[in-house]
Amino acid sequence: MWDASDEAVVAGVAAGDETAMLVLVRRFQRRVYGLALTVLRDDGYAADAAQEAFVRAWRNAASFDARRGTVLTWLLAITRNVAIDRVRMEEARPADPVDPDTLVRGVSVDGPDDRVVESAEVRRVLGALIELSETQRRCVVLATLGGHTARQISEIEGIPLGTAKTRLRDGLRHVRVALDLTEAPDG
Amino acid sequence: MVDGHVGCPGDEALVALALGELTGRARADALAHVTACCWCREHVDALIATADRLLLAAPDAEPPVGFEAAVLDRTAQASRAATSTDGASPSSPGGSSPGGSSPARWRRSGVLAVAASVVAVVAIAAAVLLFVARTEQVAEAAMVTPGGREVGSAWIHDVDPTWVLVSVPGWEVWETVDDPPEEYLLEIELDDGDVVTLDRVDLDGDDGSWGATIGLDPARIRSLSIIDDTGRTWCSARF
Numbered sequence: 159m160w161d162a163s164d165e166a167v168v169a170g171v172a173a174g175d176e177t178a179m180l181v182l183v184r185r186f187q188r189r190v191y192g193l194a195l196t197v198l199r200d201d202g203y204a205a206d207a208a209q210e211a212f213v214r215a216w217r218n219a220a221s222f223d224a225r226r227g228t229v230l231t232w233l234l235a236i237t238r239n240v241a242i243d244r245v246r247m248e249e250a251r252p253a254d255p256v257d258p259d260t261l262v263r264g265v266s267v268d269g270p271d272d273r274v275v276e277s278a279e280v281r282r283v284l285g286a287l288i289e290l291s292e293t294q295r296r297c298v299v300l301a302t303l304g305g306h307t308a309r310q311i312s313e314i315e316g317i318p319l320g321t322a323k324t325r326l327r328d329g330l331r332h333v334r335v336a337l338d339l340t341e342a343p344d345g
Numbered sequence: 346m347v348d349g350h351v352g353c354p355g356d357e358a359l360v361a362l363a364l365g366e367l368t369g370r371a372r373a374d375a376l377a378h379v380t381a382c383c384w385c386r387e388h389v390d391a392l393i394a395t396a397d398r399l400l401l402a403a404p405d406a407e408p409p410v411g412f413e414a415a416v417l418d419r420t421a422q423a424s425r426a427a428t429s430t431d432g433a434s435p436s437s438p439g440g441s442s443p444g445g446s447s448p449a450r451w452r453r454s455g456v457l458a459v460a461a462s463v464v465a466v467v468a469i470a471a472a473v474l475l476f477v478a479r480t481e482q483v484a485e486a487a488m489v490t491p492g493g494r495e496v497g498s499a500w501i502h503d504v505d506p507t508w509v510l511v512s513v514p515g516w517e518v519w520e521t522v523d524d525p526p527e528e529y530l531l532e533i534e535l536d537d538g539d540v541v542t543l544d545r546v547d548l549d550g551d552d553g554s555w556g557a558t559i560g561l562d563p564a565r566i567r568s569l570s571i572i573d574d575t576g577r578t579w580c581s582a583r584f
Contacts, residue, residue, distance in 0.1 A: 176417075179416075179417065179420060180413070180417065183412075183413050183416050183417070184413065187408050187412060187413060187416075188405040188406060188407060188408065189403075189405045191405070191406050191407075191408035191412065192403055192404050192405035192406035193400060193403040195406050196403045196404065201409060204406075205408060205409050205412060205415075208408060208412070209412070209415050209416050209419055210419075212416045212419075212420070213416070213419050213420055213423060214503070216420045216423070217423065217484075217564070218483070218484060218503075221483060221484065221485060226394075227394070227397060227398075230401070231397045231398060231400065231401065234397065234400035234401070234403070235397045235400065237400075238400055239365065242365070243504075277401075279401060280401050280402065283398055283399060283401045283402045284402055287399070287402060298399065299399075299402075301364055301396075302364070302396045302399040302400065303399065303400065303402065303403050307366050308357075308360075308361065308366065323357040323360070323361075324357070326357075326360060327356045327357050327360050330360060330392060330395050330396070333395050333398075333399065334391055334392070334394075334395040337395065337398055339391055339394050339395055339398070
């Protein structure tokens, strides 16, 4: 199980294999906790949210569909939703506005090559973010990694709500194209 | 671009849907639209995939000491909670007699233990629910008749408030039987054997979809059943 693929581990979790659950936690706890900390910016809240994310993954392991994404993106999406739920339910509202640039692993105008990253996929994502204008990148990061609504983004950035929505829409579109994800046909 | 499609919501509305910003009626209306519009459905699906992929950019961090043990403890507790309340063992979907309901499954009529607000979600297709809930906060189970025939699906969406949805394509065939029921109801069996009933399931469209928000812990739901006003079970999904 320790050398099993991520998908096999999740299948093991779905089958009630306790070792598989241990492997899942050990393999992804840094990423899950890291994202929770990014959104909540509090060690205690982040630890609780990350634990809850793993519990939800355990509970819904049977519904994981490898055709829709990797185990890591599945776990991170669960984590993001748990963390955002905490914020929106006023349980763990971060005190300070987040600086989008601190959320991203060393994204800079020089590109991600000067950073040590563990996977080509992460480099692609960082590269896609670098290609955005600074204003679009800030909105995209605030929404996707910070869990902020468009209205909150407009307040943080000091811009009209419509401008925030437009930057978010355009930024996501650019990232989608850069990552070669499914592009909806133009009307 | 979405804005070029007559009748479609704007790009920004679909972004809001994909990022989970919409709630209540706005969310239900948007979901109803993307169910019917394959273009918008693909667009939202792509937005969700993009947003999920961007999560990879978040830095990782070493969790506090004891994190791993805490997770395993919580899953163990959840597992014990799920198995320790095996009170009255409910009859299986294949075991209920079509002619009457199981004696163990009484209807709690009158005062409902839950505050249920029925949101008429029209024609919610499985693909819509799954892509909206790509975090897999959705539990899915097959709807099976007492005779063991699979006739559709049911979902429990683990959000606040909890959503339950059922889809039974071909439901109108039921109407061809002699003495069709006056109305259908949704019966929810909980992990302690207790049963609550939500009145009037308005199956709609070709896929016989119906949904509602309920004030229940999704982890406590053991089964969802469509029954009629005589107590007869038409189909059930066990979770």
